[in-house]
Amino acid sequence: MLAHQQQDGTVLRVFTDAYGGRSRPPYAPPGAPGQGLNLGSHVGDDPHAVAANRSLLAARVGVDASRLVFLNQVHGAEVVQVDGPCSGPAGDADGVVTTRPDLALAVLVADCTPVLLADPQAGVVGAAHAGRPGMLAGVVPATVAAMRDLGARDITAHVGPSVCGRCYEVPEQMQQDAAQRVPESAARTWSGTPAIDVATGVVSQLSALGVPVTWVPGCTVEQDRFFSYRRSGATGRFGGVVVRRERGSR
Numbered sequence: 001m002l003a004h005q006q007q008d009g010t011v012l013r014v015f016t017d018a019y020g021g022r023s024r025p026p027y028a029p030p031g032a033p034g035q036g037l038n039l040g041s042h043v044g045d046d047p048h049a050v051a052a053n054r055s056l057l058a059a060r061v062g063v064d065a066s067r068l069v070f071l072n073q074v075h076g077a078e079v080v081q082v083d084g085p086c087s088g089p090a091g092d093a094d095g096v097v098t099t100r101p102d103l104a105l106a107v108l109v110a111d112c113t114p115v116l117l118a119d120p121q122a123g124v125v126g127a128a129h130a131g132r133p134g135m136l137a138g139v140v141p142a143t144v145a146a147m148r149d150l151g152a153r154d155i156t157a158h159v160g161p162s163v164c165g166r167c168y169e170v171p172e173q174m175q176q177d178a179a180q181r182v183p184e185s186a187a188r189t190w191s192g193t194p195a196i197d198v199a200t201g202v203v204s205q206l207s208a209l210g211v212p213v214t215w216v217p218g219c220t221v222e223q224d225r226f227f228s229y230r231r232s233g234a235t236g237r238f239g240g241v242v243v244r245r246e247r248g249s250r
């Protein structure tokens, strides 16, 4: 279920994988039918399976399922602030921040880069979803800025598994356009053709802002334990979740 978890004071950050849920293929990894942990409600999976998967995740991070916050991700740079449970997506946005405890912020991916941000001392957490457009639009710097507006000072970032630069082939013009805005994103594929490394672009943006990074290994295209749109087309979504627990709560 979890590819990575880290507790930092009162803040828990996790990245899920594709295993340990209730979804069936193509929303489950090869060899694990009926075990897929697809968290995406917009990809054609059985809604009951998605709800069950989200409940399993909520239990794992120690919140009620109603306190898992999702976005309607649109590949932009909008950031929303949430102050309580949401009955549906918290907004059309790719970044989300909160100062409230026991509210678990989730971003969903299947090749894009998930970023989990926190300043445990200030009690501010955030999450961002950065694909190529979001990285270029600056959704991660925008999420850091929103957190600093809320009083965050010592933010650290965890960057989750995503498609690596060697696996993200693009037309040369697209690579050059991206490199004009984020030079570090220029990459080459395993066969030497032009590529974009979105995660490296995000990490460079975080470094420029003075935000220390923990980069969690894993290429979604190369590793079956993650969902990959580029590898599979119809597929599920895994996610990153950050939650600050009220001291004394479970």
Ligand SMILES: [Zn+2]
Pocket: 163, 164, 165, 166, 167, 219, 220, 221, 222
């Ligand atoms: Zn790769």
